[in-house]
Amino acid sequence: MIVTLVFFAGLMSVAAWWLVRQGLGTKPWLQAQPAAELVATGRPSLPTAKMGLGVFLAVAGLLLSLIISAYVMRMDMADWQPRPVPRLLWANTGVLVFSSAALHWASVAARRGNRPGVQDGLLAGGITALLFLVGQALAWRQLAVAGYRPATNPAEAFFYLITAVHGLHVLGGLVALGRAGTRLQAGASMVKLRAGVELCATYWHFLLLAWVSLFALLAYAPSVTWFVALCSAPFR
Amino acid sequence: MGDVADAAGAAIPHPDSEEDDLYHPHSWLTKYVFSQDAKVIGVQYSLTAISIGMVALVLSWLMRLQLGFPGTFDFIDPPAYYQFITMHGMIMVVYLLTALFLGGFGNYLIPLMLGARDMVFPYVNMLSYWIYLLAVLVLVASFFAPGGPTGAGWTLYPPQAVLSGTPGQEWGIVLMLVSLALFIIGFTMGGLNYVVTVLQARTRGMTLMRMPLTIWGIFTATVMALLAFPALLVGAVMMLLDRLLGTSFFMPSLVEMGQQLRYGGGSPILFQHLFWFFGHPEVYIVALPAFGIVSDLIATHARRNIFGYRMMVWAIVAIGALSFVVWAHHMYVSGMHPYFGFFFATTTLIIAIPTALKLYNWLLTLWRGDIHLTVPMLFALGFIVTFVNGGLTGLFLGNVVVDVPLSDTMFVVAHFHMVMGVAPVMVIFGGLYHWYPKVTGRLLNETLGRIHFWVTFLGAYLIFFPMHYLGLLGVPRRYHDLGQTAFVPDSAHTLNAFISVVALTVGVAQLIFLFNLFWSLRHGRNAGGNPWNATTLEWQTPETPPGHGNWGAAQPVVYRWAYDYSVPGAERDFIPQNDPTAVGMTR
Numbered sequence: 001m002i003v004t005l006v007f008f009a010g011l012m013s014v015a016a017w018w019l020v021r022q023g024l025g026t027k028p029w030l031q032a033q034p035a036a037e038l039v040a041t042g043r044p045s046l047p048t049a050k051m052g053l054g055v056f057l058a059v060a061g062l063l064l065s066l067i068i069s070a071y072v073m074r075m076d077m078a079d080w081q082p083r084p085v086p087r088l089l090w091a092n093t094g095v096l097v098f099s100s101a102a103l104h105w106a107s108v109a110a111r112r113g114n115r116p117g118v119q120d121g122l123l124a125g126g127i128t129a130l131l132f133l134v135g136q137a138l139a140w141r142q143l144a145v146a147g148y149r150p151a152t153n154p155a156e157a158f159f160y161l162i163t164a165v166h167g168l169h170v171l172g173g174l175v176a177l178g179r180a181g182t183r184l185q186a187g188a189s190m191v192k193l194r195a196g197v198e199l200c201a202t203y204w205h206f207l208l209l210a211w212v213s214l215f216a217l218l219a220y221a222p223s224v225t226w227f228v229a230l231c232s233a234p235f236r
Numbered sequence: 237m238g239d240v241a242d243a244a245g246a247a248i249p250h251p252d253s254e255e256d257d258l259y260h261p262h263s264w265l266t267k268y269v270f271s272q273d274a275k276v277i278g279v280q281y282s283l284t285a286i287s288i289g290m291v292a293l294v295l296s297w298l299m300r301l302q303l304g305f306p307g308t309f310d311f312i313d314p315p316a317y318y319q320f321i322t323m324h325g326m327i328m329v330v331y332l333l334t335a336l337f338l339g340g341f342g343n344y345l346i347p348l349m350l351g352a353r354d355m356v357f358p359y360v361n362m363l364s365y366w367i368y369l370l371a372v373l374v375l376v377a378s379f380f381a382p383g384g385p386t387g388a389g390w391t392l393y394p395p396q397a398v399l400s401g402t403p404g405q406e407w408g409i410v411l412m413l414v415s416l417a418l419f420i421i422g423f424t425m426g427g428l429n430y431v432v433t434v435l436q437a438r439t440r441g442m443t444l445m446r447m448p449l450t451i452w453g454i455f456t457a458t459v460m461a462l463l464a465f466p467a468l469l470v471g472a473v474m475m476l477l478d479r480l481l482g483t484s485f486f487m488p489s490l491v492e493m494g495q496q497l498r499y500g501g502g503s504p505i506l507f508q509h510l511f512w513f514f515g516h517p518e519v520y521i522v523a524l525p526a527f528g529i530v531s532d533l534i535a536t537h538a539r540r541n542i543f544g545y546r547m548m549v550w551a552i553v554a555i556g557a558l559s560f561v562v563w564a565h566h567m568y569v570s571g572m573h574p575y576f577g578f579f580f581a582t583t584t585l586i587i588a589i590p591t592a593l594k595l596y597n598w599l600l601t602l603w604r605g606d607i608h609l610t611v612p613m614l615f616a617l618g619f620i621v622t623f624v625n626g627g628l629t630g631l632f633l634g635n636v637v638v639d640v641p642l643s644d645t646m647f648v649v650a651h652f653h654m655v656m657g658v659a660p661v662m663v664i665f666g667g668l669y670h671w672y673p674k675v676t677g678r679l680l681n682e683t684l685g686r687i688h689f690w691v692t693f694l695g696a697y698l699i700f701f702p703m704h705y706l707g708l709l710g711v712p713r714r715y716h717d718l719g720q721t722a723f724v725p726d727s728a729h730t731l732n733a734f735i736s737v738v739a740l741t742v743g744v745a746q747l748i749f750l751f752n753l754f755w756s757l758r759h760g761r762n763a764g765g766n767p768w769n770a771t772t773l774e775w776q777t778p779e780t781p782p783g784h785g786n787w788g789a790a791q792p793v794v795y796r797w798a799y800d801y802s803v804p805g806a807e808r809d810f811i812p813q814n815d816p817t818a819v820g821m822t823r
Contacts, residue, residue, distance in 0.1 A: 001509055005561070008463065012557055015459070019444075019553065028445045028545060028797035048356045048436045055431050055462070059424060063466040066513070070470065070485075070506055079501060150483045154501045157483035161474065 007065040092135035099128035107201035110194040272358035278344030285336040292327035304736025315403035318387030325390025337525040348774035351439025367422030374415040381407035394486035441794035453528020464517035471510035512563035526663035537613035538605030541799035551590035584634035611685035615666030626655025647707025678760030695742035
């Protein structure tokens, strides 16, 4: 559970840093304010939807780190049999990088009020994300044809689980992207559009970051056994 | 706000849509059924949770019938008994307590206590309730599925949960896991709302340190639940794949009835880690809202400002963070490195410090207070003693050397029910008696409430105190029938029968409460807007029950903290949070 705890500690330090800035040391019983000197709420300056996405990403990140934890714990056992990694995953990673870049482009365009730019960015991002999913499905097929099925071995089971969970997150993102696209088609105001596109871009960067971490784990994880050994050394 | 686009290079601002996003219902259906109003959703959550909780209550009666009078009831055979245990535990912990505290109280109180018009994402909030309802229905469906619900115990430990000897192996376990996954998805939707509403939708003047402790408790518990439930989701999905696709996440190589199963290479301990990474925070997910609500009940009904508000807030946050590093104390008997046991025992005992701090602050709030023994206050006081009792035996069980011999006895059942069963339920009742007038405009009947309290409170002690003793005798938990066990004296059987009789009596007392809920809807005394003379914002709404949008024309402005009771020099013995008079500034 080391991975989960490290991620959790990260979240907690962000929360602690934020809480400390909220005046947790103030003595509210001494501060009955008449109307003129009303204190501000100390509300964060982030828009509500962005805050919502941030909280969601923290939850999704913890979900992935729990799966990684489970994977690492299982891998640490003596009978672990590694499984080949389809080369296709490299191509898929490239596609997802492009997808993420396209959405970043869309969000920059939205900030500048460039409507055609937003449209191109969303379209490129959406199509490449779909392509990524097709690529992942092909990778599954390659593995299955080579005889590595979910029930063959825990290593395969984890591979299918991890890629499926990530793929579901991509699918969810595509729904949001589709909504932003429909809004664009309906001629929504640039202000609303910008909010939606920026959320999509943030989410796509998260998807990319998550995938790169997961891919590194799936492809190269055995090389970190020294790290596991180091962390568990005090308890041996 | 119009389209500001296309002015070359001009930055497009973020939408500033606090007011214009309030959703307005257009028909009866969208007002009361598919409502996006947090108040309606809160009531829906509460009613659903109480209904499914009644099912779990009946299951506990059946279990007590078997334990008190073994062999008398033919239909309670061992598989049925295990199914009752499993469903009782899971329903009470997840579908009743979590849903009622966060979905019920959270939805109703967060916007009102913060001076907001509604939750920030009302549509997602509505979805949250309907997915929760679906989860409950899937769970109930398992009672009618072939083979019945799962009997794996509420912790659902693999491999036995998936093996054919366990009742409900065909459908029950699948429906249970699907239902849990749905619950978690629904909860995450609601939880996002609660957290972001607290962060973003507080009214003017409502700083974090002016929030009532109820909100602090619900807020912290929601953050914890958002971080803890994914562990259960991962565990549930992985076990579901083990059961349906034949993967081996948790299933080791097994021989069952002479047959080598197709599983191989899974780790059952892995599930325990995932389950308890959720399971322990879950205790505090239920306890923290209870702490918060009880603080407000005590301050209001003792007419005193809460003692040590800052410490109370810090303690809630500290307990929330600490509760994530104690999970393995549920796994002492699963076998672990002694250093790990030492570490987890230490962290477990450390939690007692902020918890004890809260207890002292409650006592000091009561000290020389103007205590009104109203029904909510009775339940709040009942909570405090019960929580102390349950908490103290928790200190026993947190130690590895004490836990190992006691782990599989009735002592654990007694401890757990005191601290996580009776104590939070006391707060739920206290909260329902306290806020019912706001929801309906009428007070619950006082006499019925007092009968309900005393039977429940005394009954709970008559049930669970002797159970500690049974545990120390070595009476095992989870057993369908003790049979002829040498070390269990006859008196233990008599005691078991006694406990069962009291349990049924307490059960009947809950029917009084249900009757009161419906009877007072029509015949209760008219409450007015603020029957308890409370300071917090939910009692200052222009209408009771609060209308759509909560605040009429303008949202309230907050000038002071939530606990200005009995302020010297003030006209009345309470000053509402939105009262701008300057009394109380210089104390």
